[in-house]
Structures are given as C-alpha cells and as structure tokens.
Amino acid sequence: MEKLQKPKFSPKNQNINEGLNPLYTTLGIMWIFLGRSFPSLKIKKTLKIIKKGLQLFEDQLKYDLELPDCLSYQALINEKYLKKKHWIYADYMATISSLPLLYNIQEENIIQEAIIAKTAIGTSTKLLDNINDSIQTTDEAISSLKEFEKSMIDVNYEVPRIYSIPTNMNRGVNSSYVIANWVPKILVRSNAPKMQNIYEKDVKKLINGQIDSLQHKGLRDSKEITIDTFLTSISEKSIGDVWVDIDLCFMEDGLGKLDNNIFKNLTELKKGYSWIFKSSLIYDDVQDIYTDIKENAVNSALLLGLKKEVITYENINQHEPDNIIKKLNESNTLNDTISLADMLFIKGIRHIEKISETNTDIIDWKALLLSFRFVRLFNLRKILIRNKNTETFKLFLASIQDLNKIEEKIPDHILNLNKCIEPIII
Secondary structure: OOOOOOOOOOOOOOOOOOOOOHHHHHHHHHHHHHOOOOHHHOHHHHHHHHHHHHHHHHHHHHHHOOOOOOOOHHHHHHOOOOOHHHHHHHHHHHHHHHHHHHOOOOOHHHHHHHHHHHHHHHHHHHHHHHHHHHOOOHHHHHHHHHHHHHHHHOOOOOOOOOOOOOOHHHHHHHHHHHHHOHHHHHHOOOOOHHHHHHHHHHHHHHHHHHHHHHHOOOHHHOOOOOHHHHHHOHHHHOOHHHHHHHHHHHHHHHHOOOOHHHHHHHHHHHHHHHHHHHHHHHHHHHHOHHHHHHHOOOOHHHHHHHHOOOOOHHHHHOOOHHHHHHHHHHOOHHHHHHHHHHHHHHHHHHHHHHHHHHOOOOOOHHHHHHHHHHHHHHHOHHHHHHOOOHHHHHHHHHHHOOHHHHHOOOOHHHHHHHHHOOOOOO
C-alpha cells in the first residue's frame, strides 16, 4: 500500500476558541448548497427546518430546566457544562440526516419531532460526558450513566430529588436526565413497536459501552485494554445506533408496519450507520489527544501507539502530553489513527451504497450519503484549525472527493484491524 502522507499534529494551542467558529458556519452553508439538487434537501425547506428546530429546542430547554433540582439553560452555559454550539451542531446534523430518510414518509411536523429527539440525544450525552470526564469520580459517573439509561427509556421517568445540599455538578447531571427524557416522550407518540424495542436495547448497549470506557479509564493502571478491545466493545459508546433508531421509529410509524424485507434492509442500514459513527469517536481521539492524556482517558491513538510499541505504559504514567504526542507524531501513529477512522467511515459508506442499489425509492440515498460525508468533514474541523497548512487542507477536503483515494492510502497494518469492527446489531 502507498505510505500515508498526512500532516503532523501539534499539542500546542489547545485552548481553541470554543464559540461558533466561522469555519463551521461556512461548512454548514456549503453543505446545504451541495444538497440542493436532492429532493429531500431543498435549500429553503432545509433552512426552515434547521431554524425551527433550534428555536423549539431552545424554548424547551429554557422551560423544562427551570426546576429546583436542575441547572437552568443559562446556568449550564455559565458553568461551561454546555455551549450553545453543541445543540446547534446536533440540530444541523439531525436535520440533514433525518430528511433523506423521512421526507417521503412523514409530515414536516413529525420530522421536526424526530430532529428534536436526536438533538436531545446529542446534547444530553455531551452534557453528561463533560461532567463525567472532569468532575465526577468514576463511581459517580457510572451511577449517573445507569440513571441516564432510565431517563432515555422510561416515558414516566422522574428526575431524582437532591436532598443534600445541591451542587452545580449534581444539578447539571439532573439537567442531562431531563433533556434525555424528551426522547421517550417523543417516541411514545409514534406507533413503532419493532423499532422502539430495538431503540431500548441500543440505549442499553450505548450505556454499557460508556461504562466500559470509564472502567478502563486508567490506562496507566491496567494492561487489559487494547485497540482490539476498544473496537469490539468500548466503541459501542457511540450514539450512532440510537440516533438512527429515532428516524426508523418514525419510518415504521409512517409506513404502518415493517415487513421482513424492509426490516432486513433497515438492519443493514444500521450497520453502515454504526461504522460511520464509530469512526467519529476515533477522529475525535486525534483531536482530543492532549486533553485525554491529561485526564487519563481511553484514547484509540494511545492504544495504537502501545500496539506499535512506540510508547509504553511508563510513558503514559509520566503524564507528559507533549512528549507522548511527539512520539506519536514521529512514528506516524496519529496519522494511522485517522486511517483507522477512515477505514471505518468508508466501510460504512460502502455498505450503505450497496444497500441503496437494491432498495426502495422511499429513501433519498444520495442525500443520505452526502450527509455522512459532512460528518467526516465536521470531525476533522479541529485538526484544520490547529494545523493551517496545505496537507491538512487536503485531508479535510478529501471528504467530498473520491473515497478510493483515501482508501488506497490506508496502511496494511490498519486494514488488518478490520476483523475487530463488526458492529453489534440487535
């Protein structure tokens, strides 16, 4: 295979402006323009739904979080547990992925509900992750994840009362439960027995993956976790399966029922989704490598470095991000990590392309595949911001070019990890 030539990644400038970067806005506008020729992504309608979704979501946040045991909308922002951009991005990506699946099946107001539910998943998960990663102990974080699971499934869920002196941390955790509980309250309005059952099983799988990640958080304390175990179990913490389940619930509701053939095809669609969203975890690991080393979090780039023997557990024990990143750069390991993410991403795209060749015209397949390419572009945004050079720009723009050019540059030792990435589809 051709040796991969990609840019070096710098540990410097970690405190990037976390606001709504002009690059992100430009990307969003560009993608809406690229999708204008597809029936499900007409510019006027897409912009209208994105704008309405944001307004509805923010109104709901402001109303539902005014509880004594929760942090309010503004308090979450003031405490920096959440940033407005988190639900703006979630709403945008929910819209461009829901419309291709549902535009032919459901009315616009129903599609809007699916988008709000998906935005709630993305936002509540991010909120709880932010608190668990830097504030709560491992035991507290695991306990909160188990409670989070209940909030995502039980339509009659009640937020725990805080009987001790409330802290911003435990009130913020409760806020994540409130937002997550919007999902079952929305899904209960759909008639989708098959997909709602799968959604509940996928929620449990998601939480198990996140708990698995937390339990292995101390890389310096355990040699049990490898890149293989990351790919086979920890990567299940991706929200991809529950994300698409929302759309498929409303698809089942709109169609009236799912016969065996349609159900089989949707199961195959979920496989593609699973690979694509797992790739997002790995792209993020490259971008978050400095923080993950500091916080001792599980990171696929570190696991690849251990597998290649370019770093050791002793290096990780030294808690020196600059030194570790230097070793990973010099050994091309961070580039290998992007190649691993690319392999997962392309595997998912190819799988969905194959399904689209024999499947129904109900779905706008070309628009759906375009939305996934945006996912890759979005996932590489921080790398472009940190490394403003020609090579990084080429890596970034590869998302809209021939995927064969990306695929042919994936090294053999990364391709050999293919055996570990069969998704768990329920």
